Amino acid sequence: MIIRAKKGQVSYGESIGILMLDTFTPFIPGDVGNATTYPFPVRYQTVKGFTFEKLLQKDRTMLTPILEAGHILVKEGVKAITADCGYMAMFQDEIANELQVPVFLSSLLQIPFISATLAQEEKIGIICSKASNFEIELLQKIGVSPTIPLCIRGMDEKENFRKAAHDEIGILDPDKIEEEVVSVAKEMVQSDPLVKVILLECSSLPPYAAAIQKAVQLPIFDYVTMIKYVHSALVQKRYTGYM
Structure with missing residues (x-):
């Protein structure tokens, strides 16, 4: 050849x-x-x-x-x-x-596929970097139907994640950030039992996917799965x- x-x-x-x-x-x-x-x-x-x-x-x-x-x-x-x-x-x-x-x-391009695997009323829980900037327009850009049920939670208020990802101080503590994102996932699932899958929007969150899954016992999608x-x-x- x-x-x-x-x-x-x-x-x-x-x-x-x-x-x-x-x-x-x-x-x-x-x-x-x-x-x-x-x-x-x-x-x-x-x-x-x-x-x-x-x-x-x-x-x-x-x-x-x-x-x-x-x-x-x-x-x-x-x-x-x-x-x-x-x-x-x-x-x-x-x-x-x-x-x-x-x-x-x-990573949000996975939403239609994930949605198709769920019952009509079940939700995709999305953990994003900054919830205040997570807009419907963003989803419309990639053809995500507004009828797909979503539950959005941000990492905005989590100090260690915010300092590393938003303030860009140049250092991070993986153990502390893992605790933060797991707490967000657990709160989401406890407050909304219709959440049956979690999608991590942020590219810095996949390192914690296994810990999240262990805590909430749900499928976890992220950039790396895509x-x-x-x-x-x-x-x-x-x-x-x-x-």
């Missing part, structure tokens, strides 16, 4: 490209921003100047640098592109229409076994 080089590409074998906000936060294993999170290689590209604050402000001037970063990832050979903040949903259409690979910028799912479609494996 003859293998041909792709012009402009100098490395190979990375299925998923990840657009990163320009932040100052340590990314622990399990975080979208830590490459050891995945059982396959990924490629990162920072969108220079695109801070979390600018994302919350819906700064449309950042569309051009996002596209530029996306084109770099495509040139480097990735087969699909995601991002590291669920609020990137606001750019989903523009990026998907521009780039020549599948684009799945937000990325692994897409990778499995992009890179199919031959099955082996016996009869």
